[in-house]
Amino acid sequence: MRIDDVLNSRLDLIENGKVKEAMAYSLLAGGKRIRPVLLYTAVKGYGLDESIADPFACAIEMIHTYSLIHDDLPAMDNDDLRRGRPTCHKQFDEATAILAGDGLLTYAFETALSSGAQPLQVVKAAKILAEMAGPNGMVLGQDLDINEIQGITDWEALQNIHHLKTGCLLSAPLMIAAVLASHDEDIEKWHEIGNILGLAFQIQDDILDIRLSPEEFGKSNSDIRNDKVTSVSLLGENEAECMMNTLYEKGRELIGNLDHFQSEEMIGLIDRIQTRKK
Numbered sequence: 241m242r243i244d245d246v247l248n249s250r251l252d253l254i255e256n257g258k259v260k261e262a263m264a265y266s267l268l269a270g271g272k273r274i275r276p277v278l279l280y281t282a283v284k285g286y287g288l289d290e291s292i293a294d295p296f297a298c299a300i301e302m303i304h305t306y307s308l309i310h311d312d313l314p315a316m317d318n319d320d321l322r323r324g325r326p327t328c329h330k331q332f333d334e335a336t337a338i339l340a341g342d343g344l345l346t347y348a349f350e351t352a353l354s355s356g357a358q359p360l361q362v363v364k365a366a367k368i369l370a371e372m373a374g375p376n377g378m379v380l381g382q383d384l385d386i387n388e389i390q391g392i393t394d395w396e397a398l399q400n401i402h403h404l405k406t407g408c409l410l411s412a413p414l415m416i417a418a419v420l421a422s423h424d425e426d427i428e429k430w431h432e433i434g435n436i437l438g439l440a441f442q443i444q445d446d447i448l449d450i451r452l453s454p455e456e457f458g459k460s461n462s463d464i465r466n467d468k469v470t471s472v473s474l475l476g477e478n479e480a481e482c483m484m485n486t487l488y489e490k491g492r493e494l495i496g497n498l499d500h501f502q503s504e505e506m507i508g509l510i511d512r513i514q515t516r517k518k
């Protein structure tokens with residue numbers, strides 16, 4: 241995959257050492273690469289060459305991978321299995337896993353800022369990335385997930401957590417594509433589409449979590465172990481699945497309504513995500 245080549249070339253620029261090894265271990269562990277693929281597909285939908293998206297595709301996957309490494313730590317979900325392999329802190333140690341996450345987060349921005357796109361576009365895109373990943377975005381979602389979720393009894397409140405924790409990092413590549421294509425009027429539309437797809441993706445994750453074994457899913461079923469409130473525990477499996485399908489359909493409809501955007505490939509990608517098996 242294109243994203244693996246660009247990630248490898250960025251990793252080659254890091255000094256050898258245990259932290260680099262741990263960053264590479266988690267980054268190259270065979271994730272689905274959904275976020276970079278969303279970005280590449282969106283820039284192509286705007287008629288641009290994929291290469292313009294390379295630094296941002298890398299940056300988003302690095303931020304996603306850092307979030308998984310930190311989420312798996314004993315202080316958070318305390319998971320042993322991720323992407324079908326021991327989690328970063330199990331393979332190395334906690335200090336190295338924390339540093340690998342820190343390294344990936346900071347290197348993500350160094351990589352994004354090395355983009356050859358127009359400087360104003362680079363600044364706008366990097367700001368979106370920071371906003372979506374930071375304390376008003378994914379980090380806030382994780383805060384609520386850790387500190388508030390157990391008291392939640394209504395779907396609206398759970399939806400808000402999912403928009404932040406999952407939706408923000410799925411919105412970022414779509415919003416960044418609009419910036420790179422100089423279609424800033426689409427940024428908020430993609431934000432909403434990313435939130436809808438993120439919610440669908442999270443519900444699907446909750447359903448797969450109860451349907452698959454950890455070996456099949458490639459990660460621990462920590463939601464069940466931690467008796468966590470999820471879309472399935474709140475809505476029931478059937479209603480959750482109906483909601484997921486409705487949301488994916490709504491996402492496709494909104495994408496089809498965008499002006500200046502060739503939507504076929506993106507809609508095909510959403511179909512493939514909807515039928516994913518893990």
Ligand code: GRG
Nearest residue numbers: 271272273274307308310311323379382406445
């Ligand atoms: C530590 C700040 C911080 C945030 C952690 C990513 C995350 C937030 C928590 C992980 C748990 C979780 C269920 C997150 C929701 C998003 C999600 C479904 C992540 C898994 O993404 P995939 O399926 O993973 O794209 P791969 O491994 O394929 O890249």
